[in-house]
Amino acid sequence: MKGEQNGEARIPRHVAIIMDGNGRWAKRRFLPRGAGHRAGMNRMIPLVEHIFTRGVKFVTLYALSTENLSRPKEELEGLFALLREYFFDCTEKLKRKGIRLKIIGERNLLPEDIALLIERGETETASGESGTLFIAVAYGSRQEIVRAANKALASAGEITAETLSEAMDTGDAPDPDLLIRTGKETRLSNFLLWQSAYTELYFSDKMFPAFENKDFDRALADYAKRNRRFGKV
Numbered sequence: 515m516k517g518e519q520n521g522e523a524r525i526p527r528h529v530a531i532i533m534d535g536n537g538r539w540a541k542r543r544f545l546p547r548g549a550g551h552r553a554g555m556n557r558m559i560p561l562v563e564h565i566f567t568r569g570v571k572f573v574t575l576y577a578l579s580t581e582n583l584s585r586p587k588e589e590l591e592g593l594f595a596l597l598r599e600y601f602f603d604c605t606e607k608l609k610r611k612g613i614r615l616k617i618i619g620e621r622n623l624l625p626e627d628i629a630l631l632i633e634r635g636e637t638e639t640a641s642g643e644s645g646t647l648f649i650a651v652a653y654g655s656r657q658e659i660v661r662a663a664n665k666a667l668a669s670a671g672e673i674t675a676e677t678l679s680e681a682m683d684t685g686d687a688p689d690p691d692l693l694i695r696t697g698k699e700t701r702l703s704n705f706l707l708w709q710s711a712y713t714e715l716y717f718s719d720k721m722f723p724a725f726e727n728k729d730f731d732r733a734l735a736d737y738a739k740r741n742r743r744f745g746k747v
């Protein structure tokens with residue numbers, strides 16, 4: 515598979531994170547769910563910075579699934595407001611740090627102003643060479659696979675593992691080496707299903723707003739001990 519790397523794994527090149535547990539974090543504090551998402555965003559920003567300082571080159575965050583789009587209007591509006599704030603405020607900072615921003619998913623399902631902020635963020639950070647930050651927004655992996663299959667067929671004339679990999683939204687990145695899910699659940703929830711065929715999975719009981727940099731380092735230490743065989747002996 516793409517980006518295959520045999521034997522002892524050390525620093526992963528690509529880390530994906532399912533940022534789950536914002537709602538439960540808020541509920542336990544008698545706060546509205548929106549406060550949990552804000553706390554999630556406040557955790558996400560320094561965590562991403564920390565991850566890149568550890569030598570990781572690609573980070574993919576699951577911020578909003580296609581299915582999440584049917585959450586109650588009030589919660590969705592709160593999430594959209596956070597996305598606006600993030601893309602408005604963070605583009606410049608990412609650019610300064612040489613991080614290329616790329617949004618994966620179906621941005622046509624988002625309010626137009628957010629789609630425009632995304633476009634601006636991607637354009638302004640396009641030449642970043644220190645790392646790539648993928649944020650999955652209005653994203654569903656099955657939907658991505660269907661889109662990619664149609665794209666591969668139209669451009670390459672056939673669907674092979676290689677043409678499909680290249681046609682995925684993460685097409686210019688290696689497959690994730692490590693996928694972390696916070697919030698105690700142990701499933702993939704329609705996230706990077708094609709790309710994570712040989713990804714090492716790590717589940718944390720911590721709710722995302724409580725997932726500290728040192729928890730990430732623990733996941734890295736766990737990953738470093740794994741022997742990746744990619745189906746071989």
Ligand code: FPP
Pocket residue numbers: 533534535536537538539551552554555558576577578579582596597600649697722
């Ligand atoms: C899942 O927790 C989390 C989300 C649906 C939203 C994630 C968003 C952020 C971390 C902040 C905003 C992101 C950006 C990119 C600005 P949940 O609500 O399903 O939690 P629960 O399982 O405890 O209910």
